[in-house]
Amino acid sequence: MRVLILQHSPASGPGRINQWLLERASAVHICHLYAQARLPRLDSFDLLIALGGPMSVHDEAQTPWLAAEKRLLRKALSAGKRVLGIGLGGQLLAQALGAQVRPSAAREIGWWPVEKYPNAQDSPLGLALPERLMAFHWHGESFDLPKGALPLYRSAACDHQGFIWQERAIGLQCLLQSDLHSIEALLQARPNGWLSAEHSAEPDSVEDQQAILAGIPHCSGLAPTLFRVLDYLSGPHATLR
Numbered sequence: 746m747r748v749l750i751l752q753h754s755p756a757s758g759p760g761r762i763n764q765w766l767l768e769r770a771s772a773v774h775i776c777h778l779y780a781q782a783r784l785p786r787l788d789s790f791d792l793l794i795a796l797g798g799p800m801s802v803h804d805e806a807q808t809p810w811l812a813a814e815k816r817l818l819r820k821a822l823s824a825g826k827r828v829l830g831i832g833l834g835g836q837l838l839a840q841a842l843g844a845q846v847r848p849s850a851a852r853e854i855g856w857w858p859v860e861k862y863p864n865a866q867d868s869p870l871g872l873a874l875p876e877r878l879m880a881f882h883w884h885g886e887s888f889d890l891p892k893g894a895l896p897l898y899r900s901a902a903c904d905h906q907g908f909i910w911q912e913r914a915i916g917l918q919c920l921l922q923s924d925l926h927s928i929e930a931l932l933q934a935r936p937n938g939w940l941s942a943e944h945s946a947e948p949d950s951v952e953d954q955q956a957i958l959a960g961i962p963h964c965s966g967l968a969p970t971l972f973r974v975l976d977y978l979s980g981p982h983a984t985l986r
Contacts, residue, residue: 748766749785752776792827851951881923893911
């Protein structure tokens with residue numbers, strides 16, 4: 746399995762995905778888009794993983810390479826490639842599939858549970874996923890459900906935490922790849938006031954740094970679900986219906 750990873754910022758790396766890559770990938774290309782890296786050819790990869798980032802999907806004027814990334818995503822989907830989008834990457838995937846991405850009613854920062862949609866079991870992957878996860882979140886925007894996609898998870902602050910489309914493209918809002926180093930990197934790079942529950946609508950969905958670091962042990966509980974998602978996308982059953 747040849748894997749292309751699109752990284753949008755130094756602080757938003759692959760995290761625990763690296764462990765899976767060492768065991769499963771035959772070739773890995775990490776494209777550092779924030780450093781103006783050139784996107785590879787469509788025929789150079791089998792699985793595309795788009796990671797998170799601090800920008801919005803709507804920031805093409807400030808971040809010109811977003812337009813080229815969006816074109817590659819659309820081409821990958823049309824070509825039948827397998828695609829995983831996480832955080833910003835999940836929003837980019839949803840947008841490529843025609844869904845809207847908009848500011849969330851409240852930011853969702855820290856450790857918050859996600860629960861599986863009952864109809865997620867209509868997908869073989871959804872059937873195998875746990876009913877509930879304590880997941881790590883770091884977002885102020887969220888995606889609508891793309892047409893033809895099956896919802897996987899939701900949280901109290903976000904109706905769409907994940908979806909699967911045609912069994913070969915998966916979008917996640919929560920950061921299943923989180924580990925100690927990736928969370929520390931986000932905390933160090935965070936904008937001023939990002940963890941402050943300064944708005945009355947947000948205190949129940951924004952944790953402070955102490956609470957976030959106290960939740961680090963939850964990372965080990967995310968890994969099996971992350972690996973299950975990656976195994977599913979790289980398996981023989983992840984084909985276009």
